[in-house]
Amino acid sequence: MSFNIALSGLAAAQKDLDVTANNIANVNTTGFKESRAEFADVYATSVFSSGRTKVGDGVTTSMVAQQFSQGSLQFTNNSLDMAITGEGFFALTPDMQSRDLTYTRGGAFKLNKDNFIVDNNGNFLQGFAVDPQNGENQSVSLSTTQPITIPTTAGAPRATNNIFINMNLNSEAPATDALPFNANDRGTYNDSTSITVYDSLGSPHNVTMYFRRTTTTPPANSEWETFVVWDNVSAAPFQGDNLVFDSSGNMLTTPAAPTLRMPFAVLNDPANNYLDNGAQYQADVVVNFRDPASTKLPTQVASGFATTTLSQDGTTVGSLTGVDIDSFGRVLASYSNGDSAYLAQVALVRFANVQGLKQVGNTSWKQTINSGEPIGGQANTNTFGAINSSALEQSNVNLTTELVDLISAQRNFQANSRALEVNSTLQQTVLQIR
Structure with a gap:
């Protein structure tokens, strides 16, 4: 039994080391959220056994829980870079027609060859339709989101009257x-x-x-x-x-x-x-x-x-001169002919239990039963956070804390290894009794 207890301790210490190492490896990953290994003791008895003399059966990994605390902001010169301060995720789809949504806090966006806003993996950023004149959204239902595109020209020419x-x-x-x-x-x-x-x-x-x-x-x-x-x-x-x-x-x-x-x-x-x-x-x-x-x-x-x-009141065909995104996520395009138009509003999504989300890599998550249903909304309203244009949310990993945790996990591993060694010595002593 003591062998199994020591082995469970080794496994738990190894898991703690793995989680800490992963946090340290992603200290510069945009939108990354640190994880924490959570453990629970193992204790099992039969109906007629005495609980007074029962020894625990070791330790098990209860959960590797992500910590969704706010990361610090890093400001950039790209107006399509976005960071959320507060609650919420960006919604992405792998193609234009798909409704297979993934959610991320990593806001390093850019334009693809067709002038759609995408992330580094080509996933399309989703937004709500808005009135081109005043930017008022028409719906905040996730079923109505669509990929956001930035036209490079503004309309047909209009003769002056x-x-x-x-x-x-x-x-x-x-x-x-x-x-x-x-x-x-x-x-x-x-x-x-x-x-x-x-x-x-x-x-x-x-x-x-x-x-x-x-x-x-x-x-x-x-x-x-x-x-x-x-x-x-x-x-x-x-x-x-x-x-x-x-x-x-x-x-x-x-x-x-x-x-x-x-x-x-x-x-x-x-x-x-x-x-x-x-x-x-x-x-x-x-x-x-x-x-x-x-x-x-x-x-x-x-x-x-x-x-x-x-x-x-006339206009010529204008070429794109700038894109601005306000704290509500409204995307405003400006053109060389003096025209400007609201194109879309970046959709934000929140969950009742963010720790119930499933990691899928590339600092993205998917909905699960434990996370609850996704709730779409407008940035900077109600419980949704504000959107900061020309900024990226950095990893929330505290490197100093992780290095201390690394030392602690190493000590735990050494202690459990020593317990395993002592158990081996004791059993060898018993086997040598004549």
């Missing part, structure tokens, strides 16, 4: 309407500003707006003429409504707010040389003298010319 400009015109500027307007003669206008617009093919065009004060006699309202030159075709400027200001510098909008309209028929006519690439406008391009929300109008006060709003 509206230009919005809000500015101040200098009330002390002199009148410049003595001569006909000429974009090449600075003496025939007071101020100008330019903006880039786009045709139906996404090609850029330069639109320059000119303003010149007309000759008026006080106390009449001040008036400014407006002109637009398209791509420096100065021989054929477009003229819009006059801007009229009262004595307080406020623009009058009666009977209607002034605009400057460039008719699409004129722009599309090849004889006018406005478009030479086959593009076609379906509506007039309108310069609106206001901001897009119609809350601010141009002013005329004793200050220099300054634009406070200058925008347009």
